[in-house]
Amino acid sequence: MAFLSDTLARVKPSPTIAVTTKAQQLKADGKDVIGLGAGEPDFDTPQNIKDAAKRAIDAGKTKYTAVDGIPELKAAICRKFKRENGLDYTPSQITVGTGGKQILYNALMATCNPGDEVIIPAPYWVSYPDMVLLAGGTPVTVECGIETDFKLTAEKLEAAITPKTKWFIFNSPSNPTGAGYTAEELKALTDVLIRHPQVWIMSDDMYEHLVFDDFRFATPAQVEPRLYDRTLTCNGVSKAYAMTGWRIGYAGGPVALIKAMGTIQSQSTSNPCSVSQYAAVEALDGPQGFLDENRKLFQRRRDLVVSMLNEASGITCPRPEGAFYVYPDISGCIGKTSAGGAPIKDDEAFATALLEETGVAVVFGAAFGVSPNFRVSYATSDAALEEACRRIQNFCAGLR
Numbered sequence: 001m002a003f004l005s006d007t008l009a010r011v012k013p014s015p016t017i018a019v020t021t022k023a024q025q026l027k028a029d030g031k032d033v034i035g036l037g038a039g040e041p042d043f044d045t046p047q048n049i050k051d052a053a054k055r056a057i058d059a060g061k062t063k064y065t066a067v068d069g070i071p072e073l074k075a076a077i078c079r080k081f082k083r084e085n086g087l088d089y090t091p092s093q094i095t096v097g098t099g100g101k102q103i104l105y106n107a108l109m110a111t112c113n114p115g116d117e118v119i120i121p122a123p124y125w126v127s128y129p130d131m132v133l134l135a136g137g138t139p140v141t142v143e144c145g146i147e148t149d150f151k152l153t154a155e156k157l158e159a160a161i162t163p164k165t166k167w168f169i170f171n172s173p174s175n176p177t178g179a180g181y182t183a184e185e186l187k188a189l190t191d192v193l194i195r196h197p198q199v200w201i202m203s204d205d206m207y208e209h210l211v212f213d214d215f216r217f218a219t220p221a222q223v224e225p226r227l228y229d230r231t232l233t234c235n236g237v238s239k240a241y242a243m244t245g246w247r248i249g250y251a252g253g254p255v256a257l258i259k260a261m262g263t264i265q266s267q268s269t270s271n272p273c274s275v276s277q278y279a280a281v282e283a284l285d286g287p288q289g290f291l292d293e294n295r296k297l298f299q300r301r302r303d304l305v306v307s308m309l310n311e312a313s314g315i316t317c318p319r320p321e322g323a324f325y326v327y328p329d330i331s332g333c334i335g336k337t338s339a340g341g342a343p344i345k346d347d348e349a350f351a352t353a354l355l356e357e358t359g360v361a362v363v364f365g366a367a368f369g370v371s372p373n374f375r376v377s378y379a380t381s382d383a384a385l386e387e388a389c390r391r392i393q394n395f396c397a398g399l400r
């Protein structure tokens, strides 16, 4: 009898965490490493949010809470959905979990049966296909290349839908590309979905607040109210409020689904951290000026990285609408040999040689389902970004 489960054999560890760990290891060994792999803001949680958590501790809010969230947080989430997305949810339609990740996982665990298909546009966040596999479903990835700015078209969505399609996972702005769908682009997709009543929509709005220039964020249930009854609108405080370590994510959706997700959570982790929930109330209800400052900071960094990467030979880097990632195409580098003698046969070889020869850690595109590319997270200081891009330019100039 095998000790490890068959379920484990279906999934792989997160490649983004693997890159971050490798970069940290090299740093600890004394190497001059610049990590562009981590998907988290490089600054601290705002003080008012930390103070709310301290008050919660002092008030003894340190015990078990309702499994899927305290009433104060559910009420704050309802206000957020109304204020920012024009969506009406009641507290019974809200669930709170340990990060956005658990929310998505609960939803898939609560709904996927063997044979159920889940449509995932690629490039995708690394966890989507593996979570679907863990839940026993079948991921159906649809490649969306640089020619459509890494966005899914209505035609491709239509072609991917079958009678077995249970979910369509939508992520805008996207990890790993930063691509954001305008309301019009999204409407083209919802027009397809409205014709297929068996398909539910899981909208992962984690990067909602990180959008640049005059781009306006849109979410499916808002763009097409007729999809409200089969949409799970997922979000969290991790990226917007620099709260990745607090582990609070949430979703709004139909009561039956929300209840089912709570059942999964009740038999796995129970409630998310009580103190973090009080901090999240302050994040959502407190002053929001922090978000604007972040946007400006990230927009400046995006512009810096896009212009410097486009100067590197063999690299084409689109300018995305949001998040804190860019996803340059490196077709012009493939088939060459690095100055250190490494054959660059694919994007994984590129990322490995780049790390070994220049100390710059990026995540290779194959991890996200579209190659040859790599992902840069520009959630790091301007100085580190400039130095990293200079090293990438030199690395590319040395390819023969």
Ligand SMILES: Cc1ncc(COP(=O)(O)O)c(C=O)c1O
Residues within 6 Å of the ligand: 039, 098, 099, 100, 101, 102, 125, 171, 174, 175, 204, 206, 236, 237, 238, 244, 247, 248, 249
């Ligand atoms: C697209 C996307 N969704 C969800 C998450 C999960 O966020 P959390 O840290 O709240 O679990 C991430 C985190 O990297 C993400 O990039």
